[in-house]
Amino acid sequence: MKKIAKAKLQDLWRHLSEEAALYLPAGSDGVVDFARWQEDLAVDLGELNVCVPPKKFFYPQTETVLKYEIGDDLQLVDFSGHAGERAILFGVRPCDVASFSMMDKVYLGDPADEAYRRRRENTCVIALGCQEPEETCFCLTFDIDPGKAPGADILATDTGEEVVLVAQSPKGEELLATLNGLLLEATSGDEIKVKDAQEQAKEGYVTHVSVRGLMEKLDGMFTDAYWNRLYRRCIACGTCTYLCPTCHCFDLQEYATGNCGERIRCWDTCMAADFTQMAGGHNPRPTQKERVRQRFMHKLNYFPRQHGGEYACVGCGRCVRKCPVNLDILEVIREVGGAADGQ
Amino acid sequence: MRAASEKMRQVAAEALAEQQVTAVLGWRKKDFWWQSPVAFVETAAAAEQLTFDPFSVYNPVKYLLEEDSARAKIGVFVKGCDSRAVNRLLQDKRLERERVLLFGLPCSGKADPAKIRAAFPAKKIQEVVFEGEELVVLLTDGEERAPASDFLLEKCLTCRHPNPVVYDQLLWEQVPVRAGVDERRFARVKKVGQKEPEERYAYWANQLGRCIRCFACRNVCPACNCRSCVFDQAEPRWLGKANDMADTLNYHIIRAFHVAGRCFECGECERICPSGIPLQEINRRLIMDIDKYFGPYEAGLDPGDSPPLGTYRGEDPAGFDES
Amino acid sequence: MSVTQEGFEPLIVAFCCNWCSYAGADLAGTSRLSYPPNVRVIRVPCSGRVNPSFIVRAFQRGADGVLVAGCHPGDCHYHSGNYHARRRFTVLKQLLEYLGIEPERFQVRWISGSEGAKFASVMDDLTENVRKLGPNRKLRDAR
Numbered sequence: 001m002k003k004i005a006k007a008k009l010q011d012l013w014r015h016l017s018e019e020a021a022l023y024l025p026a027g028s029d030g031v032v033d034f035a036r037w038q039e040d041l042a043v044d045l046g047e048l049n050v051c052v053p054p055k056k057f058f059y060p061q062t063e064t065v066l067k068y069e070i071g072d073d074l075q076l077v078d079f080s081g082h083a084g085e086r087a088i089l090f091g092v093r094p095c096d097v098a099s100f101s102m103m104d105k106v107y108l109g110d111p112a113d114e115a116y117r118r119r120r121e122n123t124c125v126i127a128l129g130c131q132e133p134e135e136t137c138f139c140l141t142f143d144i145d146p147g148k149a150p151g152a153d154i155l156a157t158d159t160g161e162e163v164v165l166v167a168q169s170p171k172g173e174e175l176l177a178t179l180n181g182l183l184l185e186a187t188s189g190d191e192i193k194v195k196d197a198q199e200q201a202k203e204g205y206v207t208h209v210s211v212r213g214l215m216e217k218l219d220g221m222f223t224d225a226y227w228n229r230l231y232r233r234c235i236a237c238g239t240c241t242y243l244c245p246t247c248h249c250f251d252l253q254e255y256a257t258g259n260c261g262e263r264i265r266c267w268d269t270c271m272a273a274d275f276t277q278m279a280g281g282h283n284p285r286p287t288q289k290e291r292v293r294q295r296f297m298h299k300l301n302y303f304p305r306q307h308g309g310e311y312a313c314v315g316c317g318r319c320v321r322k323c324p325v326n327l328d329i330l331e332v333i334r335e336v337g338g339a340a341d342g343q
Numbered sequence: 344m345r346a347a348s349e350k351m352r353q354v355a356a357e358a359l360a361e362q363q364v365t366a367v368l369g370w371r372k373k374d375f376w377w378q379s380p381v382a383f384v385e386t387a388a389a390a391e392q393l394t395f396d397p398f399s400v401y402n403p404v405k406y407l408l409e410e411d412s413a414r415a416k417i418g419v420f421v422k423g424c425d426s427r428a429v430n431r432l433l434q435d436k437r438l439e440r441e442r443v444l445l446f447g448l449p450c451s452g453k454a455d456p457a458k459i460r461a462a463f464p465a466k467k468i469q470e471v472v473f474e475g476e477e478l479v480v481l482l483t484d485g486e487e488r489a490p491a492s493d494f495l496l497e498k499c500l501t502c503r504h505p506n507p508v509v510y511d512q513l514l515w516e517q518v519p520v521r522a523g524v525d526e527r528r529f530a531r532v533k534k535v536g537q538k539e540p541e542e543r544y545a546y547w548a549n550q551l552g553r554c555i556r557c558f559a560c561r562n563v564c565p566a567c568n569c570r571s572c573v574f575d576q577a578e579p580r581w582l583g584k585a586n587d588m589a590d591t592l593n594y595h596i597i598r599a600f601h602v603a604g605r606c607f608e609c610g611e612c613e614r615i616c617p618s619g620i621p622l623q624e625i626n627r628r629l630i631m632d633i634d635k636y637f638g639p640y641e642a643g644l645d646p647g648d649s650p651p652l653g654t655y656r657g658e659d660p661a662g663f664d665e666s
Numbered sequence: 667m668s669v670t671q672e673g674f675e676p677l678i679v680a681f682c683c684n685w686c687s688y689a690g691a692d693l694a695g696t697s698r699l700s701y702p703p704n705v706r707v708i709r710v711p712c713s714g715r716v717n718p719s720f721i722v723r724a725f726q727r728g729a730d731g732v733l734v735a736g737c738h739p740g741d742c743h744y745h746s747g748n749y750h751a752r753r754r755f756t757v758l759k760q761l762l763e764y765l766g767i768e769p770e771r772f773q774v775r776w777i778s779g780s781e782g783a784k785f786a787s788v789m790d791d792l793t794e795n796v797r798k799l800g801p802n803r804k805l806r807d808a809r
Contacts, residue, residue: 031553031619051618052555061555062585064809135375135466206466207374233381233406237559239617253584255809262809266584269557274575324559324615325401326373326380334374536764544766544804573719581719587808593722596761600718603757625761632760637753652757655749657740662756663774665739 147198498610714747
C-alpha cells in the first residue's frame with residue numbers, strides 16, 4: 001500500500017505521462033471527459049461519471065480495421081496489430097471498471113478480438129474509489145462496490161489530504177514499482193482510512209432497486225404488452241447506447257474509391273432503424289417497439305442468460321440522466337419486477 | 344402550478360370522455376424530481392397522471408408524426424415553443440390541422456436541473472415548483488425559495504413567444520415576454536462571430552469534436568421531419584459513419600442548412616445534446632443572417648407564409664461578391 | 667492536388683451552369699485565354715441545382731477551393747434558379763466563415779456566356795488566393 005499527497009498528484013501524472021499515454025477526467029466547457037494529460041489540463045476528479053465512458057479506450061468510436069490497394073495484386077494491411085499504444089487510465093470509477101470485465105466476455109471470448117486484446121493488455125487501469133453516490137447511482141444493485149474495483153490494476157482511494165494506491169495485478173505492481181521515488185509507504189492508519197472511506201462510499205444512495213429474479217421474469221415476456229407502452233416516447237437517437245459503459249455493438253463500413261479502400265469499425269446503435277436493416281429490404285426489428293424491447297432484453301435477459309446471470313448494466317446512471325425522453329433502464333427494472341431493496 | 348396540473352387533467356379527461364380525441368399528449372412525473380416525460384393518455388381515468396411543472400419541457404408535437412393516421416384526432420398540450428412546432432409541421436405538410444386538438448399553455452419558462460443541482464442538495468429534493476416569480480424547492484428537511492429567473496433553461500431566457508401561437512383552447516392567462524430577450528437572442532452568436540477566424544475554427548472544432556453522432560439533435564427537432572433523412576441514406580452516402588472531424592462538420596453544416604429559415608429556436612437540440620454542444624449558436628447564426636439579408640422572418644408563426652429559402656426577391660442582396 | 671517541389675498546387679472545383687458560365691468557360695477556351703489547370707469544371711443545368719452538400723463534399727474529397735458560377739440574376743435560363751442559389755449560398759457562405767473556414771475558399775460568381783475573359787480571370791484569382799491559403803485541412807476527410 002502506497003500513498004501520495006494530493007498536492008503532489010501533478011508530479012505523479014507528469015511522471016506517468018513519460019511512461020505511457022496518460023488519460024484522466026478533465027473538464028472543458030462544462031463537460032468532463034477522459035483526455036490526454038498535459039501540464040495545463042483542467043483535471044476534474046470530482047465528477048463521478050465522465051460524459052463518454054472509458055470503454056472508448058478499448059472499444060474506440062472509430063478505428064481502421066484494414067486498408068487495401070488493388071494493383072497487379074491485392075495489397076492488404078491488417079490494422080489490428082497497430083492497436084495498443086501503452087496507456088494509463090487514471091481515475092476510472094468502479095462502475096466503469098466493472099464494465100471492462102463485462103466487455104471482456106464479449107471481445108475476449110473465442111475468437112478474441114485482436115485489437116481489443118492488445119489495448120487491454122497495454123493499458124494500465126488506475127481506479128478511483130467513489131466517496132458519495134449521486135441520485136442516479138445504483139451500482140450496488142449489481143453488486144459493484146463503489147469503494148473497490150477488483151478489475152483494476154491499481155486502486156486509488158481518496159483519504160482526505162492524500163491518495164492511497166494499492167496494486168491489484170502484476171501490471172499494477174510493475175507500474176507502482178517505477179514510482180518509488182514519488183510515493184510514500186502507507187501506514188496502518190492509512191489502511192484504516194481506506195476502509196472507512198470504502199464503508200462511507202456505500203452510504204447515501206437514494207436509488208434502491210433489485211434485479212433478483214428479473215432475468216427469469218423476462219424469459220416469458222418477449223410478447224408482453226409492456227413493450228407496446230414502453231417504446232412510445234423513444235426518439236431512436238444513440239444517446240443511451242453510446243454513453244452506456246457496457247454497450248459494445250459496432251458497424252463495419254468501407255471508404256473505397258477506385259482501387260483502394262479502408263475498412264473501419266465504428267459504434268452502432270440498436271436504437272437506429274437501420275441497425276438490423278438487411279440487403280433486400282427486410283428488417284426483423286421493423287418498429288421502435290422491437291428495438292427498445294431488444295435493448296432491455298439484451299441487458300437484462302439475453303446477456304445474463306449467456307454469462308451466468310451477470311446483468312449487462314453497472315448502475316452508473318448515465319442513461320437516466322441523459323436520455324432526452326427519460327426512458328431508462330431503471331424504469332424497466334422497477335416496472336418489470338425489481339423490488340426496492342429496503343436498505 | 345398544482346392548479347395548472349388540475350386544469351390539464353380536467354380538460355384531458357373531458358376530451359377523452361366525450362371522444363373528441365382518442366389520445367392526449369402531455370407530461371407526467373417519473374422517479375426523479377427533474378423527470379417529466381411525455382405522457383400518452385388514452386383514457387379519461389389515465390388523465391390523472393398529467394402534471395405541469397418546471398420540467399415539462401419536452402415537446403410532444405413531433406410524436407404526432409408517428410401516431411396512427413387512422414386515429415380520429417389527437418389532443419396535445421402545447422406551450423409557446425410547442426405550438427410553433429405545430430405550425431412547422433403544418434407548413435411542411437406533415438400534419439393536417441383537423442387531426443389535432445390543441446390545448447394552449449402560456450409558459451414563463453422551464454427550469455434547468457443542472458442549475459438547481461448546483462444550488463441545492465440534489466438528493467434531498469422531493470419536488471420543485473414555480474410559485475409566481477419564485478422557484479420553490481421542497482427538500483426532505485425543509486423548503487427553499489429563490490428567484491425563478493435564476494434557474495431557467497438557457498433557451499427560456501431568449502423566448503420571444505411564451506404564449507401559444509396556435510391553439511383551440513387556451514387554458515389560462517397569457518404571460519408577458521421576458522424582459523431582455525431581444526438583447527440576449529443573438530448575444531452568444533455575436534460573441535463567437537467576433538473571434539478571429541482561426542480562433543473560431545478552434546472553438547468549433549473543440550465543441551463539435553465532442554459530437555458522438557447520436558443524432559439526438561436531429562431526432563428531437565420538429566423541423567427535421569423528412570420521411571427519409573439524407574444522413575440515413577446509404578447510396579449515395581452523404582454522411583460517413585466514422586466520426587472524423589470533417590464529416591462531423593459536414594453533418595452539422597448540412598443539418599443547420601436544411602433547417603435554415605424553418606428553425607423556430609425552440610432550443611431542444613442544444614438542451615438535449617448529451618455532449619453539451621451549444622447547437623443553438625449555429626442555428627441562430629443562420630437566423631441572424633436570414634434576417635439581415637432577407638428578413639426579418641420568424642418561423643413557425645404562420646403556416647401560410649413563405650419560408651425564406653423557399654422563395655426569393657429579384658432585388659435580394661447577396662452575401663458574396665456579386666461583381 | 668499534391669505539394670510539389672515548387673509549392674502547393676490547389677485543387678479547385680467549379681460548378682458551372684450549362685447555359686451561362688459553362689458557355690463562358692467554353693468561350694475562354696476557344697478564345698485561347700489561359701487559366702490555371704488547377705480547375706475542375708462540373709457542369710450543372712443551373713446554379714440552383716447545386717446542393718450545399720456538393721460544396722461540403724467537394725471540400726471533404728480534396729478540393730481546396732470551390733466555386734459556384736451561374737447566370738447573372740435576371741438572366742437564368744430557368745428564370746429563378748439563380749435567385750434561389752443567391753439566397754442559398756449567401757447563407758452557406760456566412761455559415762462556413764462562422765465556423766472558421768477561410769472565406770476565400772468558397773466563392774459564388776455570376777458569369778455569362780459571353781464573359782470568357784471574366785471566367786479566366788475569376789479562375790486566376792481564386793487559384794492564387796487559395797494557393798496562398800494552403801491546402802484545405804479543416805474540411806478534408808481523413809480517409
